Amino acid sequence: MSARILVVGDVMTDIIVMPEGPMVKGSDRRAKVRNRPGGSGANQAAWLGAVDADVIFAARVGAADRMGYENYFRGLGVVAVLATDDQLPSGVLVTIVDPDGERSFLTDRGANLNLCAADLPDSLLDDVSLVLVSGYSLFEPGPRSAVRGLFAAARARNIAIAVDAASVGFLKEVGVKSFLDWTQGSAWLLANQDEAKILTGSSRLDKQMRVLGGRFDNVVIKRGRSGAALGGRDGVALTLPAPSVQVVDSTGAGDAFAAGLLSAVLGGATHAVALEAGIAAGARAVQAIGGQPL
């Protein structure tokens, strides 16, 4: 069986702004400004590339940026199939880091919002054994309709689907029932603790697992520095701790986790070994700045 993974999701550039002091309205302030590649889908694909998985990444970028991004992903071992947008620029996230370390985000998903069915032809599924989609692609109507079309095609070919719940705020916005309907029957659901709580209405891990296990074959609940749990309709099957590490930037921990876990699953690992691989990748991600492997 091929172990190819198709990731569909956002390409973003994270612009990290670190002003030397509080902003001065209407005037200047020196700041360190740095760029980091980001976007949940791109992060997942990059981490999959880093563990030498066979990975294809489908996304949409501003027309001027296609070559640059294709080369960038190629360097990471990722085959990027990028649609281009003539109207909207590539997605950008501005992160403003206050002197006290608090972060505020301004996001413009740009070209990602125009991802459409034509960008995700059925041929992308050739030789693919798993489709991984971040919830971000389900939170806006355009990409959602494209991704739901791809889900239908994947189901028709018996290709497994993995979904990450991605964002408490956006889950609330689209409604839990809708999100569960769109993703019904997927082989894997990955959620962090807050997302699992919103999706189930319960704060109890075992209850969350049973409720979500009624809808997904395998459920993984990510628990930050406490590690992660895996289970299904019969409740929690396995809970593993995370190593104690120095956190530099938690961006992309969930994306790295997904890559570590799912590449191990496709490689034939047991669930225990796969969960351990997810946890190891998450721990690696929090020790470096940005959402992709350095």
Ligand SMILES: Nc1ncnc2c1ncn2[C@@H]1O[C@H](COP(=O)(O)OP(=O)(O)OP(=O)(O)O)[C@@H](O)[C@H]1O
């Ligand atoms: N402080 C930490 N120390 C060690 N491992 C961590 C830490 N934070 C996260 N991880 C690892 O990364 C995994 C995913 O992190 P988390 O539970 O925060 O998910 P998430 O909220 O989806 O992440 P993200 O912020 O990237 O969306 C955890 O299950 C854990 O294995």
Ligand SMILES: [Mg+2]
């Ligand atoms: Mg997450």
